[in-house]
Amino acid sequence: MCLHQKRPCECGREEAYIFHRDSILPEEVLVHLYCPQCAVSAPWDERSMVKDGGWILEYDMEAARFYLGQRLGRKDYSPEEIFDQDYCSWYGLTPKDLESSTRLHEELEPLKRTDLKEYIRQIVRRRQEEVLILKGQGWRKAART
Helix, strand or coil: CCEEEEEECCCCCCEEEEEEHHHCCCHHHEEEEECHHHHCCCCCCCCCEEEECCEEEEECHHHHHHHHHHHHCCCCCCHHHHHHCCCCEECCCCCCHHHHHHHHHHHHHHHHHHCHHHHHHHHHHHHHHHHHHHHHHCCHHHHCC
16 A cells, blocks of 8 residues: 655645655655745755755654664665655656546547547547656656657
């Protein structure tokens, strides 16, 4: 079972959907979330932070390494590995990917009722186009697909 949460950024202007793979890390491991607006004033610490698409996630690395060590036997994870291996990262490819996906499905809902095959083709095509755009913008998870 995987934990996910909707979390506001530090300045409160944005929210992100956060995914916790296999529920290994509790919500509290993500100590700060900075949107692009509040990230500019965040004091950067490469030992506990990871950047993605202008956002910054800051982890309690002592707690993260403890929980990962307990479950996986390894205690030397970096912030990048925690994010890139989905132990605490976006729910989807970006902080708002869940909302974007929902909007796409709602937009194409009428087509689903009349031509299911075309609906599926459109979903696949539009998502592939979106992934290419996200890759070009430098989103970490999109770059892996």
